[in-house]
Amino acid sequence: MSYIALLLDNVMPERKIAIPGYYFDEIIINWRGAGSRRRSRVTIRAVMFDWGDTVMRVFPEYSGPMAHWPRVEPIHGVMEALESLRHRYELVLLSNAVDSGAALVIDALERVGLDRHFHAVFTARDLGSMKPDPEFFRVALKEIECPPEQAVMVGDDYSADIIGAKKSGMWAVWFNPTEKEKPDNAELRPDATIRGFDELDGVVSLLSGRQRLG
Numbered sequence: 001m002s003y004i005a006l007l008l009d010n011v012m013p014e015r016k017i018a019i020p021g022y023y024f025d026e027i028i029i030n031w032r033g034a035g036s037r038r039r040s041r042v043t044i045r046a047v048m049f050d051w052g053d054t055v056m057r058v059f060p061e062y063s064g065p066m067a068h069w070p071r072v073e074p075i076h077g078v079m080e081a082l083e084s085l086r087h088r089y090e091l092v093l094l095s096n097a098v099d100s101g102a103a104l105v106i107d108a109l110e111r112v113g114l115d116r117h118f119h120a121v122f123t124a125r126d127l128g129s130m131k132p133d134p135e136f137f138r139v140a141l142k143e144i145e146c147p148p149e150q151a152v153m154v155g156d157d158y159s160a161d162i163i164g165a166k167k168s169g170m171w172a173v174w175f176n177p178t179e180k181e182k183p184d185n186a187e188l189r190p191d192a193t194i195r196g197f198d199e200l201d202g203v204v205s206l207l208s209g210r211q212r213l214g
Contacts, residue, residue, distance in 0.1 A: 044208035079114060097123045127140070
């Protein structure tokens with residue numbers, strides 16, 4: 001059974017509800033005592049993806065640039081998710097790869113037919129910083145001219161992808177197909193958790209149009 005945990009800030013005291021017509025089991029609503037602070041409606045413009053084990057599978061037995069690996073493979077369901085999202089959002093790849101610049105990442109994506117879905121690719125090798133450093137996200141967002149509150153980060157690495165995105169003012173979706181436990185010392189929580197990419201489109205749609213504190 002699929003499951004999505006979606007945090008909708010500043011709505012009501014924490015409780016679980018079921019929403020008819022949606023494919024997920026429940027939404028967790030969390031009250032954070034916002035008072036009367038100004039709220040602004042969000043429009044999501046960009047969806048940013050981690051690369052290894054989010055978009056393409058990492059094979060531990062291989063080293064060096066993925067573009068040169070004897071075998072490359074997309075994560076299950078990601079091609080369909082990208083196809084669904086690409087006409088409504090700007091899709092961006094953010095990678096901590098230090099042995100592959102953007103050109104080599106695109107070469108690897110091309111081998112599995114995913115290159116055409118991405119509007120931009122940013123790597124640690126090219127930017128000189130790595131996730132979760134907010135500078136990495138800041139540069140990428142500046143390059144695509146997108147404010148952080150209009151961008152969603154999707155990734156499997158809690159520290160690099162989720163903590164980094166939240167510290168940068170972005171929305172964050174934790175891709176957690178193996179149902180790993182959230183780190184006990186995690187200072188920030190994702191806005192949503194998904195187990196499969198068939199859930200992503202619905203999550204992004206729910207985040208887009210939400211009210212966010214100004």
